Amino acid sequence: MNKxxxxxxxxxxxxxxxxxxxxELDVPEMETEELIPEQFIRKEEPDLPEVSELxxxxxxxxxxxxNHGVDSGFYPLGSCTMKYNPKINEDVARYPGFAxxxxxxxxxxxxxxxxxxxxxxxxxxxxTGMDEVTLQPAAGAHGEWTGLMMIRAFHEANGDFNRxxxxxxxxxxxxxxASATVAGFESVTVKSHEDGLVxxxxxxxxxxxxxAALMLTNxxxxxxxxxxxxxxxxxxxxxxxxxxYDGANMNAIMGFARPGDMGFDVVHLNLHxxxxxxxxxxxxxxxxxxxxxxxxxxLPKPVLVKKDDKFHFDYDxxxxxxxxxxxxxxxxxxxxxxxxxxxxxxxxxxxxxxxAVLNANYMMRRLQDAFVLPYQQHCKHEFVISGKKQKKxxxxxxxxxxRILDFGYHPPTIYFPLNVEECMMIEPTETExxxxxxxxxDVLIQIAxxxxxxxxIVQEAPxxxxxxxxDETTAARKPILRYQKEQ
Amino acid sequence: MKHRYLPMTExxxxxxLETIGINxxxxxxxxxxxSVRFKGELNVEKQLFEPELIxxxxxxxxxxxxxxxxxxxxxxxxxxxxxxxxxxxxxRRSEFYTAxxxxxxxxxxxxxxxxxxxxxxxxxxxxxEVANSSMYDGxxxxxxxxxxxxxxxxxxxILVSKAVHPESRAVIQTYAKGQHLEVVExxxxxxxxxxxxxxxxxxxxxxxxxxQYPNFFGQIEDLDKVEKIAHSQKSMFVVSANPLSxxxxxxxxxxxxxxxxxDAQPFGIPAQFGGPHCGYFAVTKKLMRKVPxxxxxxxxxxxxxxxxxxTLQAREQHIxxxxxxxxxxxNQALNALASSVAMSALGKTGVKVMAKQNLTKAHxxxxxxxxxxxxxxxxxxxxxxFVVRLAKxxxxxxxxxxxxxxxxxxxxxxxxxxxxxxxxxxxxxxxxKAEIDTLxxxxxxxx
Numbered sequence: 001m002n003k004x005x006x007x008x009x010x011x012x013x014x015x016x017x018x019x020x021x022x023x024e025l026d027v028p029e030m031e032t033e034e035l036i037p038e039q040f041i042r043k044e045e046p047d048l049p050e051v052s053e054l055x056x057x058x059x060x061x062x063x064x065x066x067n068h069g070v071d072s073g074f075y076p077l078g079s080c081t082m083k084y085n086p087k088i089n090e091d092v093a094r095y096p097g098f099a100x101x102x103x104x105x106x107x108x109x110x111x112x113x114x115x116x117x118x119x120x121x122x123x124x125x126x127x128t129g130m131d132e133v134t135l136q137p138a139a140g141a142h143g144e145w146t147g148l149m150m151i152r153a154f155h156e157a158n159g160d161f162n163r164x165x166x167x168x169x170x171x172x173x174x175x176x177x178a179s180a181t182v183a184g185f186e187s188v189t190v191k192s193h194e195d196g197l198v199x200x201x202x203x204x205x206x207x208x209x210x211x212a213a214l215m216l217t218n219x220x221x222x223x224x225x226x227x228x229x230x231x232x233x234x235x236x237x238x239x240x241x242x243x244x245y246d247g248a249n250m251n252a253i254m255g256f257a258r259p260g261d262m263g264f265d266v267v268h269l270n271l272h273x274x275x276x277x278x279x280x281x282x283x284x285x286x287x288x289x290x291x292x293x294x295x296x297x298x299l300p301k302p303v304l305v306k307k308d309d310k311f312h313f314d315y316d317x318x319x320x321x322x323x324x325x326x327x328x329x330x331x332x333x334x335x336x337x338x339x340x341x342x343x344x345x346x347x348x349x350x351x352x353x354x355x356a357v358l359n360a361n362y363m364m365r366r367l368q369d370a371f372v373l374p375y376q377q378h379c380k381h382e383f384v385i386s387g388k389k390q391k392k393x394x395x396x397x398x399x400x401x402x403r404i405l406d407f408g409y410h411p412p413t414i415y416f417p418l419n420v421e422e423c424m425m426i427e428p429t430e431t432e433x434x435x436x437x438x439x440x441x442d443v444l445i446q447i448a449x450x451x452x453x454x455x456x457i458v459q460e461a462p463x464x465x466x467x468x469x470x471d472e473t474t475a476a477r478k479p480i481l482r483y484q485k486e487q
Numbered sequence: 488m489k490h491r492y493l494p495m496t497e498x499x500x501x502x503x504l505e506t507i508g509i510n511x512x513x514x515x516x517x518x519x520x521x522s523v524r525f526k527g528e529l530n531v532e533k534q535l536f537e538p539e540l541i542x543x544x545x546x547x548x549x550x551x552x553x554x555x556x557x558x559x560x561x562x563x564x565x566x567x568x569x570x571x572x573x574x575x576x577x578x579r580r581s582e583f584y585t586a587x588x589x590x591x592x593x594x595x596x597x598x599x600x601x602x603x604x605x606x607x608x609x610x611x612x613x614x615x616e617v618a619n620s621s622m623y624d625g626x627x628x629x630x631x632x633x634x635x636x637x638x639x640x641x642x643x644x645i646l647v648s649k650a651v652h653p654e655s656r657a658v659i660q661t662y663a664k665g666q667h668l669e670v671v672e673x674x675x676x677x678x679x680x681x682x683x684x685x686x687x688x689x690x691x692x693x694x695x696x697x698x699q700y701p702n703f704f705g706q707i708e709d710l711d712k713v714e715k716i717a718h719s720q721k722s723m724f725v726v727s728a729n730p731l732s733x734x735x736x737x738x739x740x741x742x743x744x745x746x747x748x749x750d751a752q753p754f755g756i757p758a759q760f761g762g763p764h765c766g767y768f769a770v771t772k773k774l775m776r777k778v779p780x781x782x783x784x785x786x787x788x789x790x791x792x793x794x795x796x797x798t799l800q801a802r803e804q805h806i807x808x809x810x811x812x813x814x815x816x817x818n819q820a821l822n823a824l825a826s827s828v829a830m831s832a833l834g835k836t837g838v839k840v841m842a843k844q845n846l847t848k849a850h851x852x853x854x855x856x857x858x859x860x861x862x863x864x865x866x867x868x869x870x871x872x873f874v875v876r877l878a879k880x881x882x883x884x885x886x887x888x889x890x891x892x893x894x895x896x897x898x899x900x901x902x903x904x905x906x907x908x909x910x911x912x913x914x915x916x917x918x919x920k921a922e923i924d925t926l927x928x929x930x931x932x933x934x
Binding site: 005006008009010013017018019020021022025026027028029030032035036037039040041042043045046047048049050051053056057059060061062063064065066067068069070071072075077080082084085086088090091092093094095096097098099100101102103104105106108109110111112113115116119123126127129138139140141142144145149152173174175177178179180181182183184186187224225227229230253254255256257258261262263270272278279280281282283284285286300321322323324325326327328329330331332333335339341342343344345346347348349350351352354355357358359361362365366377378380401402405410411413416430431432433434462465466467468469470471472474475476479480481482483 | 488490492493494495499500502503504506507508509512514515516517518519520522523524525528529530531532533534535537540541543544545546547548549550551552553554555556559561563564565567569571573575576577579580581582583584585586587588589590591592593594595596597598600601603604606607608610611612616617618620621623624625626627634652654655657658660661662664665666667707710711733734735736737738757758759760761762763765775781782783784785786787788789790792793794795796798799800801803804805806807808809810811813814815816817818819820821822824828830831832833834835836837838839840841843844846847848850851868882885886889894897916919920923
């Protein structure tokens with residue numbers, strides 16, 4: 001790899017160069033001073049780069065080469081479902097009839113867009129076993145907060161103002177407790193049992209008349225199915241609470257089980273995960289929320305309805321929690337997800353989950369001797385292994401993750417979930433071939449061997465990347481968050 | 488079934504089952520209790536093969552009246568601007584769009600550097616010291632600014648001008664409810680925030696004052712006066728700004744704004760029915776550690792080479808969990824990249840030229856409307872949007888316009904009863920003189 005520093009685009013800037021093409025003004029010139037009061041006219045120009053189009057393209061091409069995506073190589077980042085992003089999705093989302101329509105056009109001008117949304121909602125409702133779906137939330141965390149706000153509205157409508165607590169397992173995604181806080185709840189942690197599942201006794205202990213909801217990922221972040229789910233649902237429901245399903249791990253169970261049938265009242269999905277979003281370097285995502293019938297009145301407005309074969313946005317929803325986002329959600333991502341669902345069909349979606357689970361279990365068994373496998377049972381779409389054997393040799397999981405970079409792979413999620421020491425969380429997804437899984441397992445086994453025989457090579461990794469390990473401490477202590485021209 | 492996204496062969500399956508030591512994948516799902524097992528086939532729509540799917544999705548797309556084949560005068564927060572061709576070529580590079588959040592900086596330097604550049608460009612445009620890597624959109628960024636203000640000032644009242652986008656205000660109401668904050672809407676008068684009403688509403692409990700610049704009606708708010716009022720009670724001064732307008736207008740940072748937010752959609756992001764767009768969030772240095780979302784910082788590697796990392800992560804949900812400054816995780820990174828490319832293509836000169844064309848064409852249009860005898864509802868200075876009063880309902884007028892290939896302006900009566908029959912018209916650099924003249928003739932004729 002090229003280890004040369006790639007200049008910032010500001011450093012390539014040369015006064016007088018342009019990268020744009022706008023037609024000449026075809027209306028009479030007017031002086032800005034005649035149109036805008038003096039104090040509102042900008043005096044100093046923003047220091048944006050001045051580059052030609054080729055310079056610009058080369059700059060971003062160089063940056064792209066310094067980035068690893070699913071198309072570059074295996075990306076087994078646990079809980080993120082880094083599966084293949086189909087190219088047809090990208091094409092369809094760019095059709096002028098989808099990309100160049102305005103959200104405030106009259107409804108009869110955008111019936112095709114509304115039909116797509118309606119169909120997607122219906123499909124997602126079937127997949128999750130819920131009664132109605134909103135596409136408004138922008139991402140998973142946004143969906144969590146939306147769902148919790150609806151649960152709050154439900155309790156309050158029943159005159160129940162003391163339900164201030166949301167229960168979250170210790171293995172949960174960080175967004176769960178954070179979303180609970182933003183929705184105005186206090187989060188309470190329920191412990192995991194030593195088998196990796198929620199401790200039922202502890203759940204009974206923390207559930208009470210103040211419980212608004214239990215948030216759960218199933219399978220959980222250890223990749224294990226919460227097999228006591230029916231009992232858990234009963235405990236929470238009998239106390240008057242609601243069950244919230246974090247759909248980040250939906251890739252494991254499509255066609256095998258539905259959150260709605262397990263007793264969940266609210267579900268969010270991450271369309272950029274299970275439904276091939278793509279991830280975009282961190283977003284945009286899309287986080288639809290599905291609900292059971294008793295929560296329908298609280299859905300964010302507007303609600304998309306179908307009447308006499310025409311689609312309509314219904315704003316007359318007196319019990320709605322209101323808007324969570326302008327317009328109708330991340331439509332462009334929803335187009336991609338719908339395209340994907342139609343590419344797979346019902347049988348295909350089930351096979352997605354079946355293959356994802358088989359791939360994960362295969363890898364887990366291939367790696368169980370070289371590392372510590374904290375949970376022996378079959379996993380779902382992902383699993384965790386612990387590097388505590390290697391830690392005794394002075395090689396941390398972080399070191400092994402960095403060593404993985406030298407082989408052209410993205411490492412697994414590390415140090416999460418928090419309840420497994422020196423954790424590595426691996427999610428292969430169904431779109432990877434057995435050859436790739438084997439090659440990756442071989443590399444991990446080799447690294448485990450290196451930890452015993454030649455630990456320095458692991459401790460000092462990575463060796464082949466464009467930069468070596470970066471000084472994150474100084475970055476946080478003396479933050480440089482923007483480019484400043486040298487004086 | 489065989490599928491092009493699913494590489495597993497029968498032979499693979501056999502070998503994998505053998506390694507696991509089971510006979511069938513059914514055993515891997517045995518932990519799902521029988522009572523909740525889903526039996527039968529999912530009731531989702533049937534599979535389409537690629538050529539069929541292209542036809543079907545095209546047919547849905549073609550049912551919509553798009554802004555390439557029609558002439559759009561619709562704005563109200565989402566604009567039809569020229570998008571340089573390079574933008575899509577960059578964001579279609581799959582090293583960018585198939586990556587996730589840059590958790591492993593050594594193999595994510597491209598994305599991290601691109602975000603660092605985006606942060607810099609937003610700082611330049613807004614006149615602020617710190618900008619984050621993006622938010623979902625302008626309205627949720629504004630709502631988060633309200634939460635930040637309440638946390639920082641330990642006060643619980645948000646004052647928001649009614650000249651702020653109605654959908655932004657709706658989003659703020661929802662976010663505020665979660666945090667038990669009170670939202671007070673300040674009347675607009677003559678198309679701008681009523682400063683007397685604002686002054687009267689100010690009290691010790693005011694966490695922040697929010698205005699939009701240019702505001703929902705296109706008018707340029709008196710930020711200097713709003714600033715004085717906001718800071719009179721040590722409240723935060725929050726401005727939602729259209730970043731393109733800042734190519735020409737004095738940046739809010741120079742008026743003493745504490746938080747500046749907005750949506751970068753005017754730079755390189757298609758309307759796509761309202762999302763995904765790209766919120767931005769900029770603050771003074773004092774608020775740096777309170778910012779929601781990801782921040783990229785510059786640092787060095789072990790050999791002293793410059794590099795970039797996600798930083799100040801102690802603010803964020805994956806570290807701080809329930810104590811995080813926000814629950815945001817996924818953001819709009821790819822759209823921030825699109826905006827960066829568009830801002831780089833425009834550059835220092837282009838952003839000003841484009842902003843000036845918007846200003847000039849919108850004023851040409853408003854003058855022509857006046858000449859045609861239509862009433863301009865507001866008289867104050869504006870950027871690229873203005874309000875015209877029509878003799879007929881806007882909906883009816885728009886139905887007529889679309890039959891002539893014109894997407895008309897926004898029906899303000901939807902949100903402001905006093906503005907029945909009033910249309911908010913956006914004129915960007917995309918509109919030609921001939922298109923403007925046609926609209927004026929059509930609306931003049933509707934008198």
